[in-house]
Amino acid sequence: MASDLIEIELEATTLEARGRIAGVVRLPRADGKLEKAKRLSVKVICRIHGSGNEERIEDPLEFQEGPFAPGHELRFESTLSKGPLSWQGKYVKVDWFVRVDLDVPWALDPHREQPFQVVPKRLRAGHGISRAS
Amino acid sequence: MAIQGTTENPTWVMVMGGVGIALGGLVLFLGLRAGGGASAISLAVGLTFLYQSVRLLLRGLRRKVAELAFSDVTLELDPVGVPLGGVLQGTLHLTPAKPVVITQGAFVVRTIERAEYKAGTDSRTYQQTIYEERHLLKVPAQLDASASIPIEIPIPTHIPPSWTGRYNRLTTQGEVQLALEGWPDLHFAQEFKVRAEVVDGQ
Numbered sequence: 001m002a003s004d005l006i007e008i009e010l011e012a013t014t015l016e017a018r019g020r021i022a023g024v025v026r027l028p029r030a031d032g033k034l035e036k037a038k039r040l041s042v043k044v045i046c047r048i049h050g051s052g053n054e055e056r057i058e059d060p061l062e063f064q065e066g067p068f069a070p071g072h073e074l075r076f077e078s079t080l081s082k083g084p085l086s087w088q089g090k091y092v093k094v095d096w097f098v099r100v101d102l103d104v105p106w107a108l109d110p111h112r113e114q115p116f117q118v119v120p121k122r123l124r125a126g127h128g129i130s131r132a133s
Numbered sequence: 134m135a136i137q138g139t140t141e142n143p144t145w146v147m148v149m150g151g152v153g154i155a156l157g158g159l160v161l162f163l164g165l166r167a168g169g170g171a172s173a174i175s176l177a178v179g180l181t182f183l184y185q186s187v188r189l190l191l192r193g194l195r196r197k198v199a200e201l202a203f204s205d206v207t208l209e210l211d212p213v214g215v216p217l218g219g220v221l222q223g224t225l226h227l228t229p230a231k232p233v234v235i236t237q238g239a240f241v242v243r244t245i246e247r248a249e250y251k252a253g254t255d256s257r258t259y260q261q262t263i264y265e266e267r268h269l270l271k272v273p274a275q276l277d278a279s280a281s282i283p284i285e286i287p288i289p290t291h292i293p294p295s296w297t298g299r300y301n302r303l304t305t306q307g308e309v310q311l312a313l314e315g316w317p318d319l320h321f322a323q324e325f326k327v328r329a330e331v332v333d334g335q
Binding site: 017018048050051054055083084085087089090091092094119121123124 | 219298299303
């Protein structure tokens with residue numbers, strides 16, 4: 001279950017394939033789990049699912065060792081790894097999201113996911129590229 | 134002559150058809166021997182199996198016979214792939230075994246999504262065509278010698294770029310369809326890469 005201990009803010013929620021992803025993770029409120037937390041980790045996940053077996057492409061972005069104080073921020077920036085574009089088909093669906101996990105020993109690890117869209121990279125016409133009429 | 138790089142091998146299609154006919158015949162034979170309610174079920178299953186297998190065998194056979202009209206058929210599509218909203222460039226090289234009349238040539242762009250589910254012995258495949266468009270090719274009506282036919286096909290922006298995973302696939306293929314006088318029609322398909330890029334202004 002998504003935790004309200006974690007907030008994720010992305011600079012953009014629509015990104016180009018292999019483009020730059022950046023954002024900030026915040027731990028906005030006081031909670032005993034923050035003091036016990038060992039690690040805060042951020043990763044980008046591409047989930048390919050639907051009627052077939054699920055496949056995942058996981059790309060760890062950033063991590064920090066705990067403990068943490070309320071108001072703690074972790075900025076992250078990276079390039080999207082190779083994967084399919086966002087797609088919602090009948091049998092194949094592709095969802096991209098940032099997932100943040102707070103590793104708390106002897107407790108359920110709070111986590112949060114923030115979805116975003118991956119769209120094709122824009123190319124300029126010309127330079128050997130023909131455009132469909 | 135065998136056409137290289139196609140999505141379907143006609144020899145395998147014929148083998149699968151032949152095996153299917155043998156299995157269908159066996160189901161029919163065993164069911165009819167058993168008699169009673171089992172015979173009705175086996176009759177339905179066996180006949181359905183036989184019908185589909187005969188269709189498969191004929192499909193492979195038609196392609197094999199159609200290939201005899203040519204000593205060489207090569208479809209060259211841009212190996213780099215094509216961006217969304219771009220134009221697929223390629224060439225279809227045809228060398229007839231003897232003069233042949235082509236009544237129509239077409240190139241069908243087809244995008245398919247395919248998902249495989251496997252758990253233990255349970256295995257299912259889900260597939261659907263999500264985009265299909267037929268484009269006529271400018272082919273010479275009478276082909277006496279080798280000819281190279283240019284292919285320039287617009288690719289829409291709303292299809293998914295190519296991606297192949299272990300269980301899930303989003304693929305696009307081009308199918309060449311040649312209607313030949315006095316021969317079965319020649320159909321064969323080849324996959325090409327649709328890049329995760331879109332031409333600006335689309």
